[in-house]
């Protein structure tokens with residue numbers, strides 16, 4: 574028989590990290606890798622005509638921020654680097670201010686999220702709230718080492734850059750590129 578192709582580590586899958594927003598009726602269980610959520614201020618361009626709404630980053634200095642210049646509303650979004658237990662995949666969980674508030678009610682302000690296991694469930698219907706449950710403390714229970722947390726920023730930058738390149742022009746020259 575020919576020589577076998579030994580390989581210590583499996584080949585890396587491409588695009589394994591993504592940002593997770595829960596759909597209606599969806600439920601996931603995750604173990605947090607981040608020490609705490611990373612928060613960003615964003616703007617929301619609502620849908621108008623046949624153009625879908627989209628988010629854009631709030632950038633400094635504020636006088637030069639596209640969203641501020643266009644007087645778009647702001648909203649906070651948080652991201653937690655997690656490992657999804659059922660699919661066995663890492664992801665960034667996107668959380669709203671309401672979910673952060675729920676997490677703080679469950680845990681208190683100064684909590685270290687890394688190693689905590691949460692269930693997130695969105696109820697059926699549009700724009701329904703997310704129910705957050707603290708399920709376990711991973712580290713104490715199994716002593717399994719967790720992988721190092723990653724920052725969501727490079728991925729957000731990439732997504733916002735792509736959405737900027739793909740979105741239809743706003744018609745005319747009132748919006749600067």
Ligand SMILES: [Zn+2]
Nearest residue numbers: 631632638641
């Ligand atoms: Zn802004």
